[in-house]
Amino acid sequence: MTEPIRLPAPRPASCPHCGGDGFVFRIAQGRTVAEACACSKECALCGGSGRTFGHDDRGYSVLRGCKCGADPRRLALLTGLRLPVKFVSVSLDAYRPKNTDQAKAVARARRFVDEFVPRATGVRALLFCGPPGTGKTHLLTAMLKELALKKAVRGRYEEFFLLLSDIRDGFSKGLSSREWLEPLRSVDVLAIDEIGKGGKNREFEQGVLDEIISVRYNAGRPTLLATNYPRPGATWKFGAEGEVAESLEQRVGSRIYSRLHDLCDIVDVVGTDHRKEQHEVRETKLRASEESPSRGPRPTRG
Ligand SMILES: Nc1ncnc2c1ncn2[C@@H]1O[C@H](COP(=O)(O)OP(=O)(O)OP(=O)(O)O)[C@@H](O)[C@H]1O
Ligand SMILES: [Mg+2]
Ligand SMILES: [Zn+2]
Ligand SMILES: [Zn+2]
Structure with a gap:
C-alpha cells in the first residue's frame, strides 16, 4: 500500500507569538x-x-x-534547559561581535554546537572569561538551546550562585551530595554561569565546584562555564563590589583552576558592556523625543 501524500508542515513564519518556531x-x-x-x-x-x-x-x-x-x-x-527568562529567545546568530575576540568566541561556540556528537565522551568544553555585559550568558544559553533544537541534546543551565543556595537548601532537607549531584551529572551538556561568584564561604563554594567538575569529568561529559574573573595575565580586572580584584585562579584555587585548564578551552569574551550601551541608546532616544515632542509618540489621553 502506498503512503498517503504528506503535506509539508505549515511554516507559520508570520505567527506573532512564536515567530515560526512553533x-x-x-x-x-x-x-x-x-x-x-x-x-x-x-x-x-x-x-x-x-x-x-x-x-x-x-x-x-x-x-x-x-x-x-x-x-x-x-x-x-x-x-529542561532551565533558561533564565531574559535569555529564552537568544541565538548565536543574534550575537553581534564587536571585536575580534568576540568574533572568535561566537565562532568557537558555533563550532562546539556543530561538532558535538551526542553521547560521545571526552569533548573539550569551553570557559568564557570576560568583564560584565560582553555576552557570556548569551553565548551559553544560545549554545544549549541550539544543541537541544538541532541535536536533541539534554542540557541544563545553572547560575553558580543560585546553585549554591539550592544545594544548601537541599542539605537542610537532608539531601545527600549524591542526590543533588545526580541531575548535574546526568545531562549531556551542563552550563555553569558566573563561576567564582559566591559568598563568604569560599571553602564550601570551591568544594561544590570541585565535586561538579569531577563528577562531570568522570562521566565524560562536557561542562560549559563562564566567569567574570580573568585568567592570569589578562588585561582587565574584576572584583565584585567591596572586594579586591582577583584572578580566576585566586578565586577558585589553583587546584580547580588547573583542572579547568585541562578540560576547557579558555575563551576571552572582552569588550564594552552591552547593557550599559543599550541603556545609553534608550536614554538618548528618550532625550531626543523630549526635545522634539512633535516627532515623538503622541501622548495618550488619560
Ligand atoms: N555582542 C552582542 N550582540 C548582541 N547582544 C549582546 C551582545 N553582547 C551582549 N548582548 C546582550 O546584552 C545583554 C547582556 O549580555 P550577557 O548577560 O550575556 O552578558 P554577560 O557577559 O553574561 O555579563 P555578566 O558578566 O554581567 O554576567 C544580553 O541581553 C545579551 O543578549
Ligand atoms: Mg552573565
Ligand atoms: Zn505537527
Ligand atoms: Zn506560533
Whole structure:
C-alpha cells in the first residue's frame, strides 16, 4: 500500500507569538517552560499532537516527533534547559561581535554546537572569561538551546550562585551530595554561569565546584562555564563590589583552576558592556523625543 501524500508542515513564519518556531516559553513557578504555540494546532501533519506515524527501514510503524514545534520530547528538552527568562529567545546568530575576540568566541561556540556528537565522551568544553555585559550568558544559553533544537541534546543551565543556595537548601532537607549531584551529572551538556561568584564561604563554594567538575569529568561529559574573573595575565580586572580584584585562579584555587585548564578551552569574551550601551541608546532616544515632542509618540489621553 502506498503512503498517503504528506503535506509539508505549515511554516507559520508570520505567527506573532512564536515567530515560526512553533513553541513559546511561559513562566511557571519562576521557571521557563516550553509549550507548543497555538499555531501548531493547525499542523497538517500531526494536528497539534506533535507526533506523526512513519515507517522505519524494515517497514515497521514508528512514532516520530513532528517538526512543527509541538513535539513533546523537544518541548521537554527545552524546558529542561532551565533558561533564565531574559535569555529564552537568544541565538548565536543574534550575537553581534564587536571585536575580534568576540568574533572568535561566537565562532568557537558555533563550532562546539556543530561538532558535538551526542553521547560521545571526552569533548573539550569551553570557559568564557570576560568583564560584565560582553555576552557570556548569551553565548551559553544560545549554545544549549541550539544543541537541544538541532541535536536533541539534554542540557541544563545553572547560575553558580543560585546553585549554591539550592544545594544548601537541599542539605537542610537532608539531601545527600549524591542526590543533588545526580541531575548535574546526568545531562549531556551542563552550563555553569558566573563561576567564582559566591559568598563568604569560599571553602564550601570551591568544594561544590570541585565535586561538579569531577563528577562531570568522570562521566565524560562536557561542562560549559563562564566567569567574570580573568585568567592570569589578562588585561582587565574584576572584583565584585567591596572586594579586591582577583584572578580566576585566586578565586577558585589553583587546584580547580588547573583542572579547568585541562578540560576547557579558555575563551576571552572582552569588550564594552552591552547593557550599559543599550541603556545609553534608550536614554538618548528618550532625550531626543523630549526635545522634539512633535516627532515623538503622541501622548495618550488619560
Ligand atoms: N555582542 C552582542 N550582540 C548582541 N547582544 C549582546 C551582545 N553582547 C551582549 N548582548 C546582550 O546584552 C545583554 C547582556 O549580555 P550577557 O548577560 O550575556 O552578558 P554577560 O557577559 O553574561 O555579563 P555578566 O558578566 O554581567 O554576567 C544580553 O541581553 C545579551 O543578549
Ligand atoms: Mg552573565
Ligand atoms: Zn506560533
Ligand atoms: Zn505537527
